Amino acid sequence: MLPTFPMSRQCPYHPPSGYDALRQDGPLAKVRLYDGRTAWAVTGYAETRQLLVDPRLSSDRSRPDFPVLVPRMAAAKLVALVGMDPPEHDVQRRMLIPSFxxxxVNSLRPAIRRTVVERIxxxxxxxxxxADLVPEFALPVPSTVICELLGVPYTDHEFFEEQTRRMLLATSTAEEAAAASGALVRYFDELIEAQLDEPREGLVGELIAERFRPGELxxxxxxxxxxxxxxxxxETTANMIALSVLTLLEHPEQLDRLxxxxxxxxxxxxxxxRFLSVADELQRVAASDIEIAGHVIREGDAVYLPNAAANRTPEVFPDPDVLDLGRSARGHLAFGYGIHQCIGQNLARAELEIALYELAVRLPxxxxxxxxxxxGTKPGGSVQGILRLPVVW
Ligand code: HEM
Structure with a gap:
């Protein structure tokens, strides 16, 4: 019997224990998805990197053979960037790179620090x-920052945070996820309409002026x-902030160090x-056969790259299950690798550095x-994190 995938975490800050068993089968193992389809799960660090730069693996979510990890993914239409292949992907990516x-991002640091300090x-x-630090800190900090960057009114945060939750939590049904993504697309359509008459400062306004009006987009x-x-x-940054705070509170000597x-x-x-790897569900489909590590991934095969497994590879990160803020963890794959590597990584790093340091110093x-x-933990197939973070000081 093949192990089922995705797997859920037992502890919010460690990968699912099932990843150890997968790793024992070698860098690639066969797993079964909820709909009965088989897939490859890649746990080896070198193989993950090799596959993430291989153009024979497709990210195109409009392909009929693109795998469905959990039902909500069949419906939530996250097709921009991450769900596209070159050359369309390159066009969108080039358009956005200058903003990140x-x-x-360094020019945004003072505003990020203001937001963080205000919340504390x-x-x-x-x-x-x-307090519960999820709604009072971890969520509002990145929501405020991305609203300012895009030119979205923060007063709408309850609406878009709720739709995002419905879209991304693995327990959502396909219908709930479809309704939530539809509501968000309509929201942006109205926002664009309003900005055609009255532009706001931010990336949406810039894209309207520089790309939409000339007819490029x-x-x-x-x-x-x-x-x-x-x-x-x-969403990812909020999960990372909440889970980082929890992990540091569980490792007080590391918190003191920070x-x-x-x-x-x-x-x-x-x-x-590296340690938390919250976006642990990189997914692809093979557009042609690929030979790797003694296996052949056949055209049409589903491929999952759980970076939480690769990021705990002992040959690359000695004592990988130990949190050591002094180690050099660069080279981790928490932001992915290759052409889809996270475009927001500099922004996420700035938010995390400021949020965690200020919290450590101001709430000793x-x-x-x-x-x-x-x-509790979030079910596998969701961005990993915690739903609440009750603290005292
Ligand atoms: C700690 C926070 C974050 C984590 C862990 C994270 C993780 C990731 C990962 C693993 C990917 C690659 C997905 C794949 O290859 O299939 C990715 C892509 C992406 N991320 Fe992030 N992300 C974070 C924050 C952000 C932020 C703040 C933004 C935007 C402002 C952002 C925007 C994107 C975009 C647009 C892509 C798709 C890039 C492409 O396909 O070319 N992310 N992210």
Missing amino acids: TVKR EALLASGRRE GREELASIAMFLLVAGH RADEKGAGDAVEELL GLRLAEPVEQL
């Missing part, structure tokens, strides 16, 4: 000594790019990205209010 360079000061000023495509950036821009050395925050974040007495076992 290190230089551009609001907690301190509340007079309470307890259609309205539907623009709405789908903007929606994907909004969804990818807040608090003592702001310059080390960059390395600390790389290690947390922070503790979990409940044992980690009670917080």
Whole structure:
């Protein structure tokens, strides 16, 4: 009997224990999906990198043979960028790269720090000594940042956060996910309509002026790019912030290390990205046969690359299950690899560095209010994280 995939985590900050068994079968193993289809699960670090740059693996989610990991994925239309192959993918990617360079992101750092500090000061000023840091910190920080970057009003955050949850949580049905993605596309269509008359500052307005008006970019495509950036821009980072805080509270000596050395925050974040690997569901379909590690991936085969497995490879990251903020974790695959490597990685790094450092320094007495076992995990097939983070200080 083949193991089923996706697998769920037992502990929110460790990969599913089933990945160890997969690894024992070698760098590639066969698994079974919920709909009965078989797929390859790649756990080897070298093989993951090799396959992620192989043009014979397709990301094109409009292909009828593109695999469905969980039912909600059949419906949620995340087709921009991540769901496309070259040459269409290159066109969109080139259009967006200038907005996410290190230089551009560095210019956003003061605004990110303001957002982070405001949120922490609001907690301190509340007079309470307890909070759920998911709605009060982890979610609003990246939501505010991506709203400012895109030119989306933050006052709409409850709407788009809720639709994103419905779209991305593995427990959503295909109908719920379809309704949520439809609602988000309509939202952006209206936002574009409004900005045709009254442009706002931000990337959506720039894309309207520079690409839509000259006829290079259609309205539907623009709405789908903007929606994907909004969804990818807040959900993954929010999960990463919440899960990082939880993990640091469970490893107090590492938290002390971060608090003592702001310059080390960059390395600390790389290690947390490796250790937590929240976007653990890279998926492809083979467009032609590929020979690798003694196997043949046949044309039409589904391929999953759970980067949480690759990022715990002992030959590449010694003692991989140990969180060590002092190690050099660069080379991790938490942002993917190859042509689809995360376009928002510089932004995510800046948000994480600032959010985690400021929280460590400004709330030195922070503790979990409940044992980690009670917080639960997100089902496999979702961006990994926690739904609530009850703390006291
Ligand atoms: C810690 C936070 C984040 C993590 C862990 C993460 C992870 C990833 C991963 C693994 C991929 C590759 C998917 C694949 O190859 O199939 C990816 C792609 C992408 N991410 Fe992120 N991401 C994060 C934050 C962000 C942010 C803040 C943005 C936008 C502002 C963003 C936008 C994108 C986009 C547009 C792509 C598709 C790129 C392409 O296909 O060319 N991500 N991300």
